Amino acid sequence: MNEQATHVEDILQKKGVKPTAVRMNVLNFLLDQEKAVSLKDIESVLSRMDRSSIFRTLKSFEEHKLIHSIDDGTGMTKYAVCAEGCNCELEDLHYHFYCVSCEKTFCLMDHPISTIELPKNFKMIHVNMVIKGLCDKCNK
Amino acid sequence: MNEQATHVEDILQKKGVKPTAVRMNVLNFLLDQEKAVSLKDIESVLSRMDRSSIFRTLKSFEEHKLIHSIDDGTGMTKYAVCAEGCNCELEDLHYHFYCVSCEKTFCLMDHPISTIELPKNFKMIHVNMVIKGLCDKCNK
DNA sequence: GTAAACTTTGCAACTGAGTTGCATAGGGTC
DNA sequence: GACCCTATGCAACTCAGTTGCAAAGTTTAC
Ligand SMILES: [Mn+2]
Ligand SMILES: [Mn+2]
Ligand SMILES: [Zn+2]
Ligand SMILES: [Zn+2]
Numbered sequence: 001m002n003e004q005a006t007h008v009e010d011i012l013q014k015k016g017v018k019p020t021a022v023r024m025n026v027l028n029f030l031l032d033q034e035k036a037v038s039l040k041d042i043e044s045v046l047s048r049m050d051r052s053s054i055f056r057t058l059k060s061f062e063e064h065k066l067i068h069s070i071d072d073g074t075g076m077t078k079y080a081v082c083a084e085g086c087n088c089e090l091e092d093l094h095y096h097f098y099c100v101s102c103e104k105t106f107c108l109m110d111h112p113i114s115t116i117e118l119p120k121n122f123k124m125i126h127v128n129m130v131i132k133g134l135c136d137k138c139n140k
Numbered sequence: 141m142n143e144q145a146t147h148v149e150d151i152l153q154k155k156g157v158k159p160t161a162v163r164m165n166v167l168n169f170l171l172d173q174e175k176a177v178s179l180k181d182i183e184s185v186l187s188r189m190d191r192s193s194i195f196r197t198l199k200s201f202e203e204h205k206l207i208h209s210i211d212d213g214t215g216m217t218k219y220a221v222c223a224e225g226c227n228c229e230l231e232d233l234h235y236h237f238y239c240v241s242c243e244k245t246f247c248l249m250d251h252p253i254s255t256i257e258l259p260k261n262f263k264m265i266h267v268n269m270v271i272k273g274l275c276d277k278c279n280k
Numbered sequence: 281g282t283a284a285a286c287t288t289t290g291c292a293a294c295t296g297a298g299t300t301g302c303a304t305a306g307g308g309t310c
Numbered sequence: 311g312a313c314c315c316t317a318t319g320c321a322a323c324t325c326a327g328t329t330g331c332a333a334a335g336t337t338t339a340c
Contacts, residue, residue: 020306020317039297050319055298057317073211073268075327076297097262111257119248121276122237128213130268136261160288160335179326190290195327215298216326 015064022049026057027066027081036070036078036096036105072098072105072130080107095129101138105130155204162189166197167206167221176210176218176236176245212238212245212270220247235269241278245270 008027012019025046030037042054058079061067065088070078086092095108113127133139148167152159165186170177182194198219201207205228210218226232235248253267273279 018316022318052299052320053318071211071213095256097258100265108259110259116235116271117251118237118271118273119250119276121279123274123279124271125240125273127272128268128270131256131258131264132267133258133265134263136259139261139263158287158336162289192291192328193289196288 011066015066017060017064017066022046022053023057023060025049026054027061030061030067030079030081033080034106036072036080036107038076038078040076070096070105070107070130071128072096073132074098074103074105078105080105083109090124090126093127093129095131097135098130098132099135099138100132101134104135106135151206155206157200157204157206162186162193163197163200165189166194167201170201170207170219170221173220174246176212176220176247178216178218180216210236210245210247210270211268212236213272214238214243214245218245223249230264230266233267233269235271237275238270238272239275239278240272241274244275246275 008024008031009019012023012027017023026042026049029042029045039051039055039058042058043049043051046054058067058069062069062079065082065086067079067081068086068088070080072078082088082092091112093113095111095113097106097108098104099106108131113129116124118124148164148171149159152163152167157163166182166189169182169185179191179195179198182198183189183191186194198207198209202209202219205222205226207219207221208226208228210220212218222228222232231252233253235251235253237246237248238244239246248271253269256264258264
């Protein structure tokens, strides 16, 4: 077993997910990305693995707070690995950026959601904040 | 023709949409709402009208900046009438609130999107900001 | 006024992401 | 090895959204 493999195995163990072949492959792929990816993205790379297995893997990862999902308005949910120490609580939430040109979705980890004033008695539990525009590479 | 009818007719005229029966009915219904509604919501009320006609009406309204759409994460796009003077530009964008209890989606018109600092060279064109939680009526 | 041209509408069929039931395969326990 | 529980693959299904097309309605041209 190579180093990479032990690495993802450790992560899965730590988050309470039994490390299976599918799960290790999916996590490995997710860790490689600089952008958030869709089920289809994963499917097309890990083509030997079944869509529903990958789907269930993603659900399980999300439940165990290993990844978070982003609804970027494209009609395909995107997934990205949570940052170190993330517990998917309010303080871990951040903006996401969808580039309308290259169609990549990014986590803006350095831009946490500042307190948003809500109408009286409204309570925030979660957010899905997506900014659409041009990323640095496409904004020429 | 009653007063309500002339009212929606005027609005449609002003926004450059030919006032037809379907369009006037849809706009009338939208104006009645305190929350954002889905195609299905409209369909179930204006049941004599066809889904695709309502769908195309909504697309047309959106293109003519009569309404804006909200992806609140429920899997069904919601629509709400734009405020007076709205041009769907950056300064018209506002937060939306989805109540996880009563499942209503609200426009937080009084909460415009403040300038969000983006990574260098990123350009914001649009946003879809959804806060999920409990509305005042459900937050007991 | 009538015919031609264009627009809107209703219907039905389709798309595609997501989801589920179920049988089989895999892994651990005794 | 027999037993048990979980993960996986496959196929079928769901459901919001979308499209092609013909009929109905409206506008324009003569
Ligand atoms: Mn993220
Ligand atoms: Mn709104
Ligand atoms: Zn880009
Ligand atoms: Zn509520």
